[in-house]
Amino acid sequence: MVQAGSIGNLFVGGTGDGSLDLAIPALDTPESLLSFANTAVDCVGRTAELAELKRFITAEWSFSWWVWTGPAGIGKSRLAVELCRYASTREWHAGFLRETDQDEFGHFQAQRPTLLVIDYAAQRSRWLSDALVLLSRQHQVFPVRVLILERDTSGEWWSVTRRVNRLEESCGVTAAMYAEPRPMSGLDRPNARALVKNMIARLAAAPLTTGQVEQVVDRAEAMDPALRPLFVQVSTIDRLSPGEERPNRDYSLRRIVARSTAWLESQVATPQSAMLAHNLRFLATTLGGMTITDYESLHPLPDTLTDLLPGVFQRLGSSVAVDDLVDGVRPDIIGELFVLDRFGAEPTVALASARMVGYAARKWPDSYRGFVERLVADHADHERLLDLLEASGDGESALSDAELAVSVIQLLGRSDHPVIRWIFDRLDAAIEEGLVEGRCRLITTARFKVANLVRLEDDALRARDLYSEALADCDPEWPEYYSLLNNRGITLCTLQCEDLATTDFSTIIGSPSAPAEVRACALNNRADILDTRGDLDGAIADRSSVLELPGTSYDRRYIALFRRALARRKQGISNEAHDDVNRILGTADIAVEQKMQALLLRAQWAFDDGNPARAQADLDEIAASYRNFESVEKKAQELRDTFTKDSSTK
Template sequence: MRINSVAEVYGGASGTGHVLGQDLVLTASHVVADGHAASVRTLGSAEWVDADVIWRGTGDVDAALLRTRRPLPSETVDSSLRWGSVGTYEQISCRVTGFPAVQARSSGVRDTDTFCGQTVPGAGYKNGRIVIQSAGGPRDRIGSVSPWAGISGGAVFSSPESHLLGIVESVPAGYPNNRLKVVPTSTLLKDSRFREFVGDPAIRSVTKSGSVIHPPYGTLPDRHPASWLLDPRYAVVDFIDDGGWLDDLTKWATSSERFSIGAISGSGGMGKSRLAAELADRMRQVGWDAGYLNIDNVQSWHEVSSEHPLLIIIDYASRFGERLAGLIERLAANSSGKPVRLLLVERRLGAWWETVNRVTRRRAQHLLDKHVVLRESSISPESVSRHLELAMSSLSRKLGVEPIPASEIRTGDSTSPLLIHISVLLALRGTGLEPGGAEPLGRSPATREALLQGLLDREVTRWEAALEAHKLGHLHSAQAGRLVAMASLFSPTRAEAKVLLERMPEICSQPDVLKAVEWLADMFGSEDGVIRPVGPDLVVEHLLETLNDLDSLVLRLLDVRDALTDAPRARMFHLLSLSAQSGRNSRAALTAALARHLPQLLEAEISNAETEDHSLLVGALSASDKSNIALSRIAQQVAASIPSDSERLAEVRAEVFGLAITRGRRRAGGGIDKVPDELLVDERAADFAELGRLLNELGTSLGHLSRWGRAQAATLEAVEIFSVLSAKFGNFHDRRSLAVALSHAGQFFRSLRLHDQSLRSAMRATELWRELAVEDPKEREDLAIALTNLADSLCSAGKPAEAIAYSTEAIALLRSELRQGGERARPRLERALSELAHHLMEVGDVDWAREAITEAASSVGFEVGQTVETNRLDSVGYLNGLAAELLLREGEFEKAKSCAIISASAYGKYAHEYQGNFYYLRGSLQLLLRVLDAAGEAEDAAAMRADLAHLLVEPGIEDYDKEVKEFEAFAHIIEGRGASTMFSTAVRR
């Protein structure tokens, strides 16, 4: 919607119009009376332009087209205007800007106001109108006149997509102040003469599923489970702002930042979604586009934007790691001047947030300006009383029963608003509303499980009572429960439910399929044709926990996965992962599902490069039973199929190897240091060797994710295993595995700035590689790599002069390999030359360093200081960085700047391809800043520090200490002693 296209119209009455062409204005027919002169004034102009009516709607169509007698300003015409139509039962956010009576000044001039709201499903059906309901704006009448009088003729647009849905018609007497009636565009375009004037535009169907933002609240269906009265999307119970969080979030939303991220976390039932919806509702009242991102529309992630301030809420954000990271990058790069706020709602900011932060190269954390944590301990006795009082008032009014004194409601150990509300609802439902009402559970001792079971029991009674009416009286209660669980897990449409049940005769016989679908729709259906879950997620989780054969149901549902789209499967895994965190039954079902289907799930992830949101599989693997041998066996079988160099699958690979180790550890039978020497033979030794291999792979995977502490813990255990095996058997394979593990350990120590330990590991690794290379010349390249690593460790430990000899030895080995046709040695030679150049610079040998840089670049086909297209981004970044450092020392600032920019650009792409390489990017940016500072380009340096602050943050000592604690138990492995020591006192240079 273009605000310049809004026009004021007068033709006997005051109204609003919308400019469709340079001389064409759409308005309401009653605004321009027959025989009365008409005039138009566009927004921002003081001049009225005379106009003539060229078309009127027939019958009750309150619409007219005006032709102005001279052209309107070209900037008032929206050349990108899109026409849309919305169904009677759709609920779409919308807005209309006009000149309502409430904005009239004493001089008679009217200012604009915007009616922000949403379409009301089912309203206006008989006379073919859209009814929209306001989320705010003026509500008081001026005498007997609606405050919105004067907005008639205003164009109604979907929000934030800006499709023209229709125009506001005359408001009937006595109509609610917060509602308007709209003549749909589809009605206008049925008239052939209207189409002649507007050019027969294409019209797009605007649906809830196709919108990018959903309104914060929906309309409660006439038929609904009692548990839906507690669902945050229906806002039946009045909102209580425990802790003043709504005001805090409002301050965050209205702060001066152009783009900012907020988060609400807390356990289930604490009111996270309701708090987010209240914020959206408040912001809509002041003209924002605000609501929940439509996660069912995959285009939402790419298309969500607005001409107005925008608040986007993503509930259960952990489901959407990769897509969320992409959205953050897009919104952060958006140059629009309108504020945008992204509010994430999740139970905790755990590993998924770490992934988002890693993928966005810390931008996400940098932009996270507000994090509200709703803690159960924050529910004070006073808060409990307030929740009881408001829940009793709201629910008794909705149910049409007398309220019960709050003193008679036992909340027991209820520590969340939802459980308190359940207590009230159960008490009210025990007043005889339902046949055979039992003793109200709300008046008996209440525990979390008892409250949830009480609510579920009421629902079971309701849905079982309806079976007979749908000719399903023969169904066993357990079958009905499975049907409800299926609907709650998938939230399918009627059509999807039918397809599922037709494929699952053991759950529902073929003659009963259509009846079962209709029964589910009758019990849990909504206006959009979707069968909704039985209640809030806590209720669904409790249902899953009480289902005796949940594991077999889940397995069967996955067996017919080809009948499902990705979205229902994603929802099922997400719900199971949530429930598995505290529910044994759900954890067992999730684990069984992964044990059977992990190969297929991984194959789909590996083969489909377009697959998004690996967070779901990572979350499921993380929530599964880590001690389950069947799952561990499958993980062990498929782990090797995951490409080790795939950034896209790095998280998945780490989780799968983590699971695989369970069986490996079980087969090995405990720590190798506890096994007597005489028992470490044959199969037992082979089992330990396999465990060591898995640990090495896990360490590598975690290292790719920059999780140095956990990576080192796995690697040091592998060092311990292969040290014992090598000492006992001395075979080549065990000693080579030990050399690999020691090499990795040295690199991880260096990343953690534990330079003494890094040097010790690198020395031991190099000694082993020397022995191996003597026995098998094929290991000469690995020896060269070890020598290069050792040189790096020496330089990092402050001994660059000693490093040079090891680098030159590595270079000699690699040149020899190249002369013998070993092309695999070329990139390794380039790295050895690059590192030699660094060591030479540290000792001040500039000329030799320059020669090494030039040879290194030449060896892989590029020239330092020149922009080049190559897949050797790390080489381009590192060598240009070294050259920039040399040039900076020599005072060649322009050349240094050119090389530093090339380095930073290459590392930016390198880090994007593999987020574990982020620290290289940070180093290149810091180098570029040093060049800018030295060159006196203070303005550019300041701008860079402000724009890239999130990329420049160095980890603090506490970050390193946190990582070190992960592998304290293996200190004796590196120290070479029997007793364990703490690394927290290690010197970091």
């Protein structure tokens, strides 16, 4: 169920060799069934993923890192725990690196093979980026692996982590990246059934019939079509719990919170103790959990909180102490719902919650912002989201209320979300208060993000107009100016207005103050237009200009090289086209998947040129690669089958 105890106090591991303090979380209590640290329930349906991660840690690299992504409840952290347990049995020093120990990360020398897991990477991106730069430059006697876990690779954190605006550092960091970010998917139905049966066995309950298991999986799929393991577990708990069952996600999550709340209240001594316990769990949840040391550092508390939170060493009942509560309510998606629902409780609870949210936002802005970003991604349509965002400000100005909300616009998922109207109302109020001018970067950023949502909704005309309105009030010295131009240009291409799009791209290209990455985007975009118009010389010139720009990401350079090779091939300059492919293959920071795509292109050319033996060598290399884009792997197999068929008929 919801874990009330502190995972931070139940870590097992330790250095044992004077190196980093790593820990493998472990919980086995019935109350912690939904925790990623629970070892009572097997990790079901992840054999292939675990095999990939085993290849990652055993590959012939001195240092490498890899990002795994997926939504809440997909099983990222649980899979990482399984990898750490596996590595530990093979004399690796493995575990999760806690935030309180992260300052030592970039400077340590491994005393034995070392695997570090970094969770909540987005809220730790600047520190993580610095550490990856240092580690990519160091010589390690023993292999070091860093497994990074996050919801996705959208947003600023991914650019920050890779150092995209610092070419020399970016090359080193990207060259050490084992493979492209690996998205995780949910379970298939056979594995979902297996997980249900495994949970039933662990709960010592009577086995379910085949039909009952199917009903549990059906309910899980109704809650979450992706069949994330968390919701398979939630559906199983629903089936075993008395009361009404509904295939409704939040209803089922609230039942779990209610059972956890009832358990906690049964352990405390008085209603006052229960209030303090719930408040502490609330505060800890808004920060993604904390250590007892973190909580101790808050004391003495501000006057607004002294009556809301317990003392550091206070016991709240015969079996509940403060350090049992500081990890908050987990898993994340349940804890987020717990926080939001508190704003809809009775007025005294809602007011106390608002006070604590405001304090958390000011005291630990990075951790709190990470929590809000995860919350909005999971509960964008919760009726109390606005209450939370209003409480996150300092309460003294409309501007402070709006700043955090602007940062999560893209997570709202739709341009007509009521939070967006609220954001612009708050910004209008900030203008009236004289806190900002009508032409300010925050307003421009908000407009830019809303226009991006509209573009993703396939409303190109409206998106074009929104980009244009934002540009009219945007200072050309602001970085947003060039991003607005670039995205408007892309939108104009969608509307088949290539001449107007070319004008936008050319404005960026001709500006010395445009960021290198945006200029690279504009050059590649303009080259695409020239290519479709048959101006191969112009397209090749733009691709070449991308390669001369300092401070661009490997993605931009890869696109430039790959598409310049295609253009040169069209021109009949095969030697230079092959030179571009070879340059892709020889560039350290271009991803393995991209190199395999270049090999596939070269193999296709070899087939076209009547040299199937040359093609076969490239196809064999693709087949042997540990990482491929799915489309590349599929096409390569088709070519291999064609080659085999042709050979057998001769």
